[in-house]
């Protein structure tokens with residue numbers, strides 16, 4: 001009697017202990033062991049480097065709708081098959097086809113100066129003869145709005161706002177408002193064109209492009225960017241107090257839309273195969289460089305991480321799906337097409353990763369998960385300990401391409417890429433393979449591979465998340 005009773009107590013104690021430890025350790029010992037081996041393999045795997053080298057060499061620049069865009073789709077299909085991914089396919093996406101053309105910017109007075117320039121993505125061109133007008137300098141849109149009525153009529157508006165260098169990209173989020181909204185804000189007041197100080201941190205003469213957003217019902221005027229040192233030079237001319245006259249010319253134009261594609265490949269899951277862990281990066285790039293850090297590196301990180309997971313002896317429980325999105329840069333067309341298609345699929349997107357912030361290293365692990373899943377994130381974080389990451393908060397935004405899925409409640413796990421130097425290169429002619437550091441890329445792949453693998457193995461449910469913050473653009 002006594003023995004049976006004590007046995008029963010022991011059994012109930014044991015079962016109580018084991019369920020408590022399942023809640024604290026939602027990942028099995030063997031899954032954690034596989035995570036260690038993934039991490040070690042990633043740190044010596046050269047596949048991601050070879051991918052970004054091949055993409056930037058054999059395809060190069062790949063702005064939406066261009067021949068490079070189409071070549072990138074073929075490249076991605078070929079490489080995903082070569083790496084052994086399953087269900088490799090393309091998903092048609094209609095994209096805008098904007099042509100940059102040639103651009104000129106020159107100071108005519110008080111002292112002549114030719115300035116290297118890029119028009120902002122989506123800008124209209126000028127008359128073939130160009131524009132000559134007096135320029136008015138303002139810091140930002142609020143300063144423009146505060147000018148006396150008529151101050152910028154028939155003039156060129158120069159925005160002097162300087163972006164801050166930050167590790168998490170927050171300086172870009174604040175700085176990019178002028179690029180996106182400045183042209184329409186100035187046009188609404190009668191300006192003829194806009195020039196901005198590049199939304200970048202470089203001290204070289206490469207100007208920084210990126211999309212502007214015209215407002216409906218406001219005349220479209222051309223937008224130009226100049227580098228930080230040239231912006232400094234222009235501001236010295238303004239500081240003289242003499243009228244500053246600029247000459248601007250651009251042959252940018254929009255052609256009819258083109259077909260592009262999202263490229264998709266999978267490491268199929270087993271008992272939870274209809275739950276998707278999505279690894280997103282974008283295949284398109286801006287045109288002045290070859291899109292090595294934006295976003296060839298992200299493409300390589302995601303393909304490299306999935307390849308390593310596919311090479312494990314144990315197959316993942318949930319399906320790992322790599323999606324290389326079309327046209328992130330000029331309107332996120334691929335993301336919008338994918339999000340709509342995802343709603344009609346019989347699978348469920350439960351956890352998302354995006355790599356669109358350079359070539360590493362990863363410095364922090366952030367998330368945006370249902371609070372019930374925070375213990376899983378803690379355990380994933382412990383598996384990443386040798387990579388020496390900081391533990392971030394639970395307010396990650398993912399990125400632009402996963403925004404639609406995140407808004408629908410998908411959890412986000414974010415190995416945060418270090419953005420300290422990212423905006424020295426991003427969207428400039430200097431975005432080349434020389435900016436990718438092999439060891440940093442491998443460390444990033446290790447962080448993504450371990451997190452994605454453990455996310456796919458989690459024994460509980462990735463619950464839906466509410467309260468989504470808008471992503472950084």
Ligand SMILES: [Zn+2]
Pocket residue numbers: 282294295328356357
């Ligand atoms: Zn990007």
